[in-house]
Amino acid sequence: MANEKYGKISFDEASIQNSPSTIKNFIVSDKSVNVQEHHLDLHYPHIVEGITFAICTKGNSRIKINLQEYEVTANTLISIIPGYIIELISESDDLSIEFLFFTFDFIADLKLTMDIDIPEKMGQMPCLKITEEETQSLLEFHSFIVKQYRKTDHLYREKIAKSLLYTLICEVMQLYHNSKLVESPRTKSRQEELITQFVELLFKYHKQERSVTFYADKMFLTPKYLSKVIKDVTGKPILQWIDEMVIMAAKALLKTSNMTILQISEELNFANPSFFGSFFRKRVGMTPIQYRECR
Known part of the structure; x- marks a missing residue:
């Protein structure tokens, strides 16, 4: 795996829209997508740069997510977060999906309340089998989002799309809340x-710990060995994994809370606001205050 080349699924590659204009940081399929007809070759590992919810409407496939292989059939909900590695192993000729693809920035100002076990469940069950009724409910939300998405001349198009996406995310969280973890x-x-x-520990401790040594100690490994495994398997340095998780948390606090920069820096265990500001600006390209004030 050390020499494996990983592609990336970004907004440029994923954009298959026929509409003349897309909403920044948000893509939604406006028709059922046949994977075999799509120009993006998923038959080798790709790192996903956005958040994705996909619903299999027909056919079947085998897919690897973070090295774990899953079976996807009709009425399967696929949930992917940034940094996940996906690879399509096989698929039927009639495999079709509907999907939404968006960045964390697009939903950073949504005041989402999430049970503490939901991220764990999403990580352990990225492919969730749901009922026909639940599938149709999600597809109805998806269809309504598409309808509003197409209204390119609507003054409040983005706000409406974001509100509808919020509702769909709540529905997805409810499905995971109702689910039970099943061991593979x-x-x-x-x-x-x-x-x-490592990913489970990162979700749990990223607000307190940013050192490789901490995570290596928790896993009873040397920092050098853990760093090598993460880099070899994902193609991304372990510090980048840690930094991206911290930045995601910082963005959420900046957009969804009234906490001061000092309070956020303390929440994320930075020595002082200045150090937090430098950390954030280096990785985001703007200061925390600028990010909070931007659309």
């Missing part, structure tokens, strides 16, 4: 176990 019958490889364990 297949034994994971050592690398799969390490990636899964």
Whole structure:
């Protein structure tokens, strides 16, 4: 895996819209997508740069997400967050999906309340089997979003799309809230176990800890070995994984809370606001205050 080349699924590659204008940081399929007809070759590992919800409406496939293999059939909800690695192993000729693809920035100002176990469930069950009724409910939300998305001359098009997306996200969270974690019958490889364990620890401790040594100690590994595994498997340095998780948390606090920069820097365990500001600006390209004030 060390020399494996990873592609990226960004907004440029994912844009398959026929409409003359897309909403910044938000793409939605306006028709069922046949994977075989799509120009993006998913038959080798790709790192996803946005948040994705996809619904399989027909056909079947085998897909790897963070090295774990899953079976996708009709009425399967696929939930992907930034940094996940996906690879399409096989698919039927009639495989079709509907999807929404958006950045964290697009929803950063939405005041989402999430149960603490939902991120864990999404991580352990990125492919969630749901009922026909639940599928149709999500597709109805999706269809309504598409209808509003097409209104390119509507003054409040983006605000409406964002509000509808908020509702759909709440529906997805409810599905995960109702679900029960099921252990995979297949034994994971050592690398799969390490990636899964690292991501779970990162979700749990990213607000307090940013050192590789901390996570390595938690996993009873040397920092050098953990760093090598993460880089070899994902193609992305471990510090980048940690930084991106911290930045995601910072963006959420800046957009959804009234906390001061000092309070946010303390929440994320920075020595002082100045250090937090430098950290944020280097990775986002603007200061925390500028990000809070931007659309």
